Amino acid sequence: MxxxxxxxxxxxxxxxxxxxxxxxxxxxxxxxxxxGTVRKGLSCTNLAHTFAASDANDKAVLREARxxxxxxxxxxxxxxxxxxxxxxxxxxxxxxxxxxxxxxxxxxxxxxxxxxxxxxxxxxxxxxxxxxxxxxxxxxxxxxxxxxxxxxxxxxxxxxxxxxxxxxxxxxxxxxxxxxxxxxSGLPNAEKAKIRQLYAQGQVGREALLEAESKAYHxxxxxxxxxxxxxxxxxxxxxxxxxxxxxxxxxxxxxxxxxxxxxxxxxxxxxxxxxxxxxxxxxxxxxxxxxxxxxxxxxxxxxxxxxxxxxxxxxxxxSINWDDFSDLSTVVPLLARIYPNGQADVNHFHAAGGMGFLIGELLDAGLLHGDVLTVAGDGLARYCEEPYLDQDVLSWRPAPNRSGDENVLRPATRPFAPDGGLKLLSGNLGRAVIKTSAVKPEHRVVEAPALVFNNQEELMAAFDRGELQRDFVAVLRYQGPRANGMPELHKLTPPLGVLQDQGFQVALVTDGRMSGASGKVPAAIHVTPECLAGGPLARVRDGDVIRLDGEWGVLEARVAESEWAERQPEPVDLSDDQHGLGRELFAGFRANATGAEQGAMVFASSAIHTQGDVR
Structure with a gap:
């Protein structure tokens, strides 16, 4: 193809x-x-150290260095x-x-x-x-x-x-x-998510939540x-x-x-x-x-x-950047629905045809390079096969050429969606990514007043006080690599999901992460530059109208340009994030971390850093 x-x-x-x-x-x-093999050039003392604890047969092999x-x-x-x-x-x-x-x-x-x-x-x-x-x-x-x-x-x-x-x-x-x-497979994902939301609403207790989680992770x-x-x-x-x-x-x-x-x-x-x-x-x-x-x-x-x-x-x-992800997303169809993008789990995916079927479909559609090197040595076509035991001997056979369950895994000709559901967002708040594959179309565009929070606990407390019964965009700032190591914010999924289910238009905008658990609530994540590096997200104030458009890739504060230009970032006391549970040992990591689009790395050469497209 x-x-x-x-x-x-x-x-x-x-x-x-x-x-x-x-x-x-x-x-x-x-x-x-x-x-070459360094063992041949080691001194006798060096070499002896490498096999001192080995058994006699292994010692003989290692001594030969052949x-x-x-x-x-x-x-x-x-x-x-x-x-x-x-x-x-x-x-x-x-x-x-x-x-x-x-x-x-x-x-x-x-x-x-x-x-x-x-x-x-x-x-x-x-x-x-x-x-x-x-x-x-x-x-x-x-x-x-x-x-x-x-x-x-x-x-x-x-x-x-x-x-x-x-x-x-x-x-x-x-x-x-x-x-x-x-x-x-354990507790069905839909039931697990329901119990989490009931707990967030105070309708079930900790014991019920722990029982559900124990059945899911078991x-x-x-x-x-x-x-x-x-x-x-x-x-x-x-x-x-x-x-x-x-x-x-x-x-x-x-x-x-x-x-x-x-x-x-x-x-x-x-x-x-x-x-x-x-x-x-x-x-x-x-x-x-x-x-x-x-x-x-x-x-x-x-x-x-x-x-x-x-x-x-x-x-x-x-060197890659988010433009590469976004451009590929426009042509790569969504072929799998696995929780949180669906109700199935990876065991269902594997049973429906798994990686062998998926890779075969993508190769046939011309969406993968088949002529690559692999550890199997035969190009990517080998990965359209599945392993099995033939009288205790490991063998491979062609993977199924039809999905065993099209609710979980589909051919490229009948995808769940025509695109990959990962978009680049940009605007006067910086650059971010959003995963839309689990977000219903009616929730992919949110324009609402900002409510600014400096940590997860502030948002959770506001939810518990009943102060979030409205349309709003939660702006959770100072969550980037340099600020506090860029934690995942999955703890916020249940309360925001509850509010969305109640009919409110809600979204999250943050320079932190949501991870593979990114689900039904629209979330502009990895906003870069991050707040501590002078990112514009630090200029947002309560009441600013924020537009998150997951269809057209827009992330902006609807604030007059003159006012926006004059605003200064609002500093935050981050001292509580610097100590305890080993966090003080990572001060050098925080100080040297690159931006999210540059991989949030601590030992990267500046020569390869790119943001945006370089054609």
Whole structure:
């Protein structure tokens, strides 16, 4: 199928914009590769340290330095349901490596925090920055420079982007991402959302809410709604960094174990020591990044990836911005409805045809680059297949060519919507993004007086006092990366949803995040420049009429130009956000963070920062 003209145009634009930085990145990659396997050049003391704790067979292999050494970098912990299954993976990987005649070593662990636990809590202010900590921890794990490839074990929100950013800084090494899989379906999403709104209205108590949440989040595995964690798994698949079909296979099953072992054996075959060398820095190119954006749009994925994909691309020397997302969104149809964009969960999506069906539809429609490199080595067409066990032997077969449930997953010829539901908003309040795929058409344009809040607690208190029974735009400011780490504001979804259900026109405008939980209330998020960097959102006052137009991409305060120009940003005391629960340790991160459209990164080169289109 011929590539869609818009996809081709955006890809060429990114390639031209990125030419200097991508060229420099590939030069560094080739230089690192040319140095060869460092184990051969280590002193005897250095080398002895690398295998001192290994068994006799592994020691023999590592001494020879002729066979690959696989690094395992894992986000395992046993508090988080998504990461608890990873406890078993290193043993599976090491055994599979030995069967392939190579060695796997646990190179290091990375932190993994749960946004579901920290939502609405001070710890959430560390969440976004944990991505960059994970990237640096990945670099520390690989810094011994004795590995030939890396297996990245991670699932949730910031973990997979952080692992990939870290791996791309060792871009001469191959990298395969090894997912854990989703938990079984629990309490239906519609019922869960209803209980949350009843609790917000005071109609049920904490015990009823806890019982509902416990039935929704109830077993090992990834949460089953389509937030950032499951968007991560979709992205790794459409970017060719998983084995085909690995994304949504349940944990602790024979098929999941077989895929984990197969990832180790495949990793051994694609190192520079063999004939199928596939370094991650070559796999992740401009086409791969465009494929990632297309996959995100086609599935209604997490808005967090308007930050993370920018940061991932940057790590590979590639520059993207929100114009690229917005332009692709105009031509990429919405093919999936998964909560919060529908009532199904990722298990329903997987059963209806999952990633194999989705990728096949997008390839046939000319919306994906099929000629990319992947860890499978055969281009993206391999990802139109699904894995299965044939008498305990892992095999692949063509994925279904028809959806098993068109309420969940549809062909490109009959999409849920003709566009991807992610729009760029701009105006005198700056630039922002809005996810409209879960917002009903009658709520996509809101023009109402502003009510200004400086934190979530102020808004919640006003709701509890009954002061929000009206049309309004909640302006929640000083929530950007430099102000307080750009926390997710999902805590506000139930009360705003209640007001919308009562017939009021409500919207949220903020320089903070709403994440993959962005739902039915229109929200202009990631407003940039942020307030602490002099962004115009800090000039808004109570009563200013705000227009949020999700159809035409407008975000503006209806204030006379002369008055707007004279207004000064209203400062806010942020001292309560600087200390406690480790926040003081992240002062340097806050001080150095780039803007949201630049990925909210703390270690970015200014040479690649772009805002707006660069043609």
């Amino acid at each position: 011929t590539l869609h003209p818009t996809v081709a145009t955006v890809t060429d634009r990114i390639r031209q914009r990125s030419a200097p930085t991508r060229s420099a990145y590939l030069t560094r990659l080739e230089h690192a590769r040319a140095n 066979w690959p050494n696989l690094a395992i970098v894992s986000s395992y912990n046993d508090m988080l349901s998504a990461h608890q299954p990873l406890e078993r993976f290193p043993a599976l990987i090491k055994q599979a490596a030995r069967e392939a005649g190579v060695v796997a070593q646990f190179a290091g662990g990375v932190p993994a925090m749960c946004d579901g636990v920290t939502q609405g809590q001070p710890g959430m202010e560390l969440s976004l920055f944990s991505r960059d900590v994970i990237a640096m921890a990945t670099a520390v794990a690989l810094s011994h420079n004795v590995f030939d490839t890396v297996l990245c074990l991670g699932v949730c929100d910031k973990i997979v982007p952080g692992l990939l950013i870290g791996a791309l800084h060792f871009g001469h090494l191959p990298a395969i991402f090894v997912p854990g899989g989703p938990m079984p 077993a090992p595995g990834t949460c089953t709604f389509y937030g950032t964690a499951n968007s991560n798994q979709m992205l790794m698949e459409v970017m060719g960094l998983h084995l085909p079909g690995a994304a949504f296979v349940p944990p602790n099953t024979p098929l999941r174990d077989a895929l984990t072992q197969a990832a180790a054996q495949r990793a051994a075959r694609i190192t520079a020591l063999g004939d199928e060398y596939l370094p991650v820095g070559r796999i992740v190119d401009e086409r791969t990044i465009v494929n990632a954006i297309v996959g995100l749009l086609a599935t209604g994925g997490s808005t967090n990836h308007t930050l993370h994909l920018v940061a991932i691309a940057h790590a590979a020397g590639i």
